[in-house]
Amino acid sequence: MERRTTRPASGARAGHAGSPGPLSRDIHWAGERRSAIGAALLFGTALFALDAGFGRLDVIRGVVWTGLAVLLFVILLPPRVSTRPGLLTARGLLLERSVRTDSLVAVRWSDGVSQRMVLRDTEGSRVEIDPTVLVRNPALWRRLDADTRASLSRGTLLCGATALHELAERIDRETAQRVFQVSGLR
Helix, strand or coil: CCCCCCCCCCCCCCCCCCCCCCCEECCCHHHHHHHHHHHHHHHHHHHHHHHHHCCCCCHHHHHHHHHHHHHHHHHHCCCEEEEECCEEEEECCCCEEEEEHHHEEEEEEECCCCCEEEEEECCCCEEEECHHHHHHCHHHHHHHHHHHHHHHHHCCCCECHHHHHHHHHHHHHHHHHHHHHHHCCC
């Protein structure tokens, strides 16, 4: 019998890719990907139809419209977030970034057009995620919460307890609202 070995995925550090324990993924990512594809196709089709309707469609304009539709898809496609015990990974179209959640140094909010949560670990790795991913996926949140508690108990988490507390309150509030809606009390 041969012994099978697995190699870490590209972008993953040795010793972290094969972390034992269950893998949790964003359960809404596939729907968001379909929405990004649909929006890009609709946009590209509208550009082609308008240009053809005015009689100006040629090869160069077709390539430009296709490029714009692909660019819209790339912009709209969210990263796929997954967690294992001690590891959070955000996988984009081209890049995969991982952070050790059991040895976090900082957790902070990054405000802008859309709010992001920035996580940094002791190895210098950095991941930005949309906090709504954690709100909509209880398994991801539970794993991150357990690992950040480990970071707090080890003393590695120097800044960010407030950001995590705010996120926990938001998740609790939205969970309570969902329970009331399902039970008919709201």
